[in-house]
Amino acid sequence: MAVNISDILVVGVSSRALFNLEEENEIFNTQGISGFRKYQLEHEDEPLEPGTAFHLIQSLLHLNETAKKRIVEVVVMSRNSPETGVRIMNSVDKYKLDITRMAFSGGESLAPYIDGFDIDLFLSKDLRDVQSVIDSKKCAAAYIYAPPTDFKPSDNRVKIAFDADAVLFSDESEHRYKTEGIEAFQKYEQENQDVPLGEGPFAKLLIKLSKIQEELPTTIELSSLRIAIVTARSAPSHMRVIKTLRKWGVYVDEAYFLGGLSKDTVLKEFGAHIFFDDQDVHLTESSKVVPSGKVPYASDSPLLKIKGKKD
Numbered sequence: 001m002a003v004n005i006s007d008i009l010v011v012g013v014s015s016r017a018l019f020n021l022e023e024e025n026e027i028f029n030t031q032g033i034s035g036f037r038k039y040q041l042e043h044e045d046e047p048l049e050p051g052t053a054f055h056l057i058q059s060l061l062h063l064n065e066t067a068k069k070r071i072v073e074v075v076v077m078s079r080n081s082p083e084t085g086v087r088i089m090n091s092v093d094k095y096k097l098d099i100t101r102m103a104f105s106g107g108e109s110l111a112p113y114i115d116g117f118d119i120d121l122f123l124s125k126d127l128r129d130v131q132s133v134i135d136s137k138k139c140a141a142a143y144i145y146a147p148p149t150d151f152k153p154s155d156n157r158v159k160i161a162f163d164a165d166a167v168l169f170s171d172e173s174e175h176r177y178k179t180e181g182i183e184a185f186q187k188y189e190q191e192n193q194d195v196p197l198g199e200g201p202f203a204k205l206l207i208k209l210s211k212i213q214e215e216l217p218t219t220i221e222l223s224s225l226r227i228a229i230v231t232a233r234s235a236p237s238h239m240r241v242i243k244t245l246r247k248w249g250v251y252v253d254e255a256y257f258l259g260g261l262s263k264d265t266v267l268k269e270f271g272a273h274i275f276f277d278d279q280d281v282h283l284t285e286s287s288k289v290v291p292s293g294k295v296p297y298a299s300d301s302p303l304l305k306i307k308g309k310k311d
Contacts, residue, residue, distance in 0.1 A: 005118055008073050009212050012103075012117060013057055014110065014124035015078035015088045017144040019048035033107075037084050044087040047094040052147040052291045053123050054095075056273040059158040061098045063216065063225060071212040075101040075117045077110045079126070114138045121205050123293060135299050140205040142276055142293030145283060151290060154271035157224045160209065161267055163277040164231035164241055167295050168206055170198030171303050173237075174278075178306050189237035197244040201295055202276060210250045226253045228270050232282075234259030264289050 015021060028036040060072045076092065076099055078085055085104040092099050103113055111132035114122060122133050122141040133141035153159075165174040177185040206227070213223045229252055233241060238257045245252055256266050263282050267275050268289040277283050278295045286292045297303050 005073060007211070008071055009060070009208055010073045010075065010118050010120050011057065011060065012075045012077045012110075012114065012119040012122045013053050014126065014129075014144075015076060015080060015085070016125040017051055017053040017123045018057060018076060019051045019054065019088065019091055020147070021048060021051070022146075037081075040080075040084040040087050044090060046087070048087065048091040050095075050147075052144045052293075053274065055151070055153050056158070056160075056291060058095070058097065059153060059156070059273055062156070063158060063212075064098065066217055066224065067212075067215045068217070069215055071215045073101065074099045075103060075119065077103045077113070077117075077122075077124070078105070079107050079110065080104050081106040111136070120208050127296070131296050131299070134201055134296055137201070137298075140202045140295075142295050145287035145292045145294065147291060148287060148289055153273060157226050159226045159228070159270060159272050161228040161230050161270060161272040161275040161290075162202060162206065163275075163279075163282070163295075164229055164233055165200070166278040166297065166301075166303065167200050167202050167276050168229070169200045169203070169241075169244065171200070171278075171297065171301055172198055175302050175306070178303070186237055189233075189240050193236075193239040193243055195240070196247045197240060201298075203248070206250055207248055210248075213251070220251050221253075223253070228252065228254040228256065228272070230256045230263050230266055230270070230275065231258065232260050232263075233257050 027039050057074055061074060063072050064070050076088060078088060082104045101117060109129055111129045114133055115138060119139050122139055123144050124130050125144050127143050130141045130143045133139060162168050176188060209227060213220050213225050216223050216225065234257045262285060264285040267286050272290040274291045274293060275286050276293050276295050283292050283294055
């Protein structure tokens with residue numbers, strides 16, 4: 001009988017996002033599959049160091065210990081073969097990560113297996129896989145930046161931060177801002193504040209996070225899963241964001257409308273286990289202080305044409 005995990009948050013994390021495998025990746029690039037295989041077999045009993053997504057995954061899994069029922073599942077997804085993946089399996093055991101599902105594709109793309117594992121969020125350091133998942137619209141997906149050098153969770157709560165436009169919401173407003181300017185953007189957003197924004201690639205994930213909060217023992221205001229929006233929007237465009245979240249039935253703990261100010265200071269103070277944004281200009285700085293992931297535009301997004309013209 002098939003297992004139903006539709007009401008559980010399922011995170012698919014690549015082995016390179018979960019653990020620091022950059023040295024091993026370099027060996028693969030310089031010595032090929034045979035050199036990589038030899039190295040992994042010789043070092044399979046040596047635990048890997050934590051990667052960018054490690055603290056997020058560890059903290060999400062801890063939610064199961066206090067929830068009314070199991071609310072989080074994690075799938076380790078790797079292009080390793082099962083043989084070279086033994087070191088990854090051993091590292092999962094070493095850190096006592098409550099992970100039972102794994103996928104080892106032997107060099108093949110992981111994107112086609114998203115449906116098979118019922119993934120809600122896919123985190124990877126392979127941009128091709130992330131782009132493929134974003135284009136398929138099967139689930140939220142992000143390309144993981146290198147980890148900050150000295151990040152440590154500030155407390156035992158899970159803290160996730162999102163940009164607004166082109167991440168939680170559609171890229172329509174972002175496109176208007178970039179093509180018509182800030183004044184036209186603000187005017188349109190104010191006039192349409194009662195019209196919900198369209199769903200972006202991370203909308204369903206946010207709604208799922210809100211649902212699993214209900215299974216935690218405290219009231220939503222005191223939840224150990226804390227959500228923040230950190231956006232370049234400012235008044236008067238902020239009201240459309242708030243009203244859209246109400247329409248979706250989503251409670252967000254914190255929101256910062258920065259009006260173009262740098263996001264890294266706010267994110268560091270918030271203590272985000274991960275921050276999702278669509279623009280390198282924000283992620284370059286944020287990734288120095290908190291784990292960060294880039295949400296690429298869909299291949300058919302009009303924002304790519306604008307970016308191409310600027311490039």
